[in-house]
Amino acid sequence: MDWDKLRIFHAVADAGSLTHAGDTLHLSQSAVSRQIRALEESLNTTLFHRHARGLILTEQGELLFDATSAMSRRLDTAEARIRDSEEEVFGELRVTTTTGFGSLWLAPRLPALYKKYPDLKIDLMLEERVLDLPMREADVAIRMKEPSQADLIRRKLMSVHMRLYATPGYIAENGMPESLEQLSQHRLICQNVQATQVSAGAELVRELLTYDVRSTLTVNNYFGVLQATRSGLGIGVLPDYVVEDFPDIQRVLPEVESKEVPVFLAYPEELRQSRRISAFRDFVTEEIIAHRKKMRQESESGA
Known part of the structure; x- marks a missing residue:
């Protein structure tokens, strides 16, 4: 259907008069009448009963007017939201x-x-x-x-660095490693080096595992590594941004960190x-x- 003809139909149905609709649309009465006739022909139906006192919608016209009214409301809403979008975020x-x-x-x-x-x-x-x-x-x-x-x-x-962390409880029970060599006496919690992750993290884990770590837990994401570390299971390899929101863990071997990410x-x-x-x-x-x-x-x- 022609959108322009629908717009004119809606104005006529709303005004109940070709003349009044023409005034609203800045069109002549004859131009409005031609558009309505063309729309009726395209739909093969009559949309208005013509009376001396004006126009009355037929049953088919009421169906179309309901549709154009809904369209008009949605367009008005969209127009308002578009104008408001310069200040609003939604x-x-x-x-x-x-x-x-x-x-x-x-x-x-x-x-x-x-x-x-x-x-x-x-x-x-x-x-x-x-x-x-x-x-x-x-x-x-x-x-x-x-x-x-x-x-x-x-x-x-x-920029982020991968570092080593553990809970104070874990350190109290198992001791604080003073060197990388002493990691062999602890459990390392990390991502598997084959898992999808930043290369700097995988490189650090590979280096740590060369120190004959006796026990490991590998998780396929850092959320799991953090949860296991906070549970006191071992020393976790974690991104440094976790320290701000999880003060219940502390850094281990401060000189050890990955390359910049x-x-x-x-x-x-x-x-x-x-x-x-x-x-x-x-x-x-x-x-x-x-x-x-x-x-x-x-x-x-x-x-």
Whole structure:
């Protein structure tokens, strides 16, 4: 159906008069009449009963008017939301990141984002597989390496190192290792070197295992490593950002850490103007700044 003809039909049905509808649409009565006749011919039905006092909808006309009224309401709502979108943030945002970062760092901070933007709907996809942003498998990604795909806007958020941690209870019971050689007397909790993970983490684990570690527990994500470490099962290989939110673990062998792991936020070029993307990007950036400040203060107080 011709949208323009439907618009004119709706105006006529609403006004009950060709003349009044023409005034609203800034069209002549004859032009409005021609459009209505053309619409009736295309539908092979009569939409109005013509009376001296005006027009009355036929049964078929009422059906069409119900439909155009619903369309009009939805268009009015969409228009208002589009205007308001310059100030408001709403709708679905598909975010992908790793299981570890998403569950240990991002998810605990999302209440602050929802408090600021209560109409936001986040679909958080936690997996090690790199989703294709240009193909819109996700809207925005936080990745542990710089994205190589073209047509992406990318921003480095922070750097992460894998380090060794244990609970005070575990240390009290099993002793604090003073050297890498003494790891052979402890249980190491880590990701399997064959599991999908950042290469720097796998390299550190390979190095640690050369010290004849007597017992290990391997988990396929850092959330599991953290839970086992907090349970006092052994010494865990974990990203350094966990220390801020989990003060019940402490660092072991402070001189041991992985190479730097860069953390990037990326999204498709075509979403540059998206208010949802901007709100999420700014939120994560602010949280990173607060995270760095807190880590720096704790480091200085412990020095």
